């Protein structure tokens with residue numbers, strides 16, 4: 001079975017500038033605790049972020065989907081999701 005490539009951020013190169021986040025067509029890149037992370041299952045594998053040269057450090061690379069998550073990356077993905085959910089709830093509460 002062939003693997004599908006998706007984007008991922010090389011944390012050793014990433015300086016957390018956030019320039020990449022707006023380049024993603026599916027809101028799959030977020031910055032958390034000073035490093036960008038690609039939400040693996042949101043990534044379409046279109047590589048627009050790479051083609052647009054969004055990263056000044058060339059930190060956005062490719063990997064097979066779900067191939068490998070370090071413990072740090074797992075935590076950052078989970079935390080960024082929680083923060084996103086909290087912000088959505090905050091936004092809804094403001095409208096009440």
Ligand code: SF4
Pocket residue numbers: 006007023024025026027028029038042043044045046047048049050
């Ligand atoms: S490959 Fe496409 S969907 Fe994935 S992070 Fe880059 S722009 Fe977003």
Ligand code: SF4
Pocket residue numbers: 009013014015016017018019020021031035036054055056057058059060
């Ligand atoms: S543009 Fe590059 S260096 Fe800046 S946050 Fe994104 S991946 Fe990191």
